Ligand code: SF4
């Protein structure tokens with residue numbers, strides 16, 4: 001079962017939820033993998049003592065244009081949907097802007113002169129760490145300057161295939177990285193906070209997961225902060241709330257020290273135990 005922990009905005013507590021569910025399952029001896037899909041800024045690993053098992057590069061092919069063969073016809077430019085090829089016909093200049101290239105290969109098909117070959121570039125890394133004999137963390141990390149973290153996210157999720165339970169710590173927002181993460185999930189927990197910002201971004205993410213026809217529920221973090229807007233909207237939309245975590249300075253302090261809240265606060269652990277059981281019940 002793949003459970004995605006997602007949110008329409010950053011800073012709502014996705015990693016807090018993902019790491020605590022992982023901790024609970026890991027303590028129970030389940031075969032579980034936590035995949036940190038926030039490839040621009042992964043940090044789930046920081047909460048555990050880990051040992052690195054492997055690291056692999058995520059490779060993409062990008063075109064290389066031989067300007068001695070090129071006739072500067074511009075066909076490759078027309079085929080490239082990502083504006084990744086720069087051409088000045090009169091000055092006989094053609095360049096591939098590698099950071100914009102999506103590696104789709106369309107320019108190779110376009111060029112009838114055989115002026116285009118390919119080379120491999122790294123988009124980032126996927127690292128695997130063991131926490132204990134049954135539980136592992138997979139961390140995707142994109143290369144600074146790469147156009148998107150999506151290939152790294154896909155490679156990270158693929159690496160978790162042999163695990164019975166996979167927790168996906170989704171990147172923030174509702175753009176491609178979020179969509180690619182939640183689209184591979186069997187169940188989605190959307191984390192929000194009871195503020196107007198939280199409500200706005202929750203509405204966006206709910207719209208997407210409903211379009212995908214994925215089962216989901218909502219976790220309200222920092223309950224007690226803000227207003228009743230999120231609660232009223234969830235009630236109107238008949239969306240279930242799986243758990244509430246209070247707005248509490250102690251919890252924030254524990255989390256900011258890089259500690260698992262469930263490991264030091266039995267009341268919070270109890271909440272995460274119940275949350276984990278309720279999600280797994282859907283699966284089993
Ligand atoms: S591989 Fe695709 S994205 Fe890259 S330059 Fe060629 S057409 Fe553009």
Ligand code: SF4
Pocket residue numbers: 065069070071072073074075076077087094110111112113114115116
């Ligand atoms: S299609 Fe081929 S020949 Fe034409 S501009 Fe592109 S690389 Fe040059």
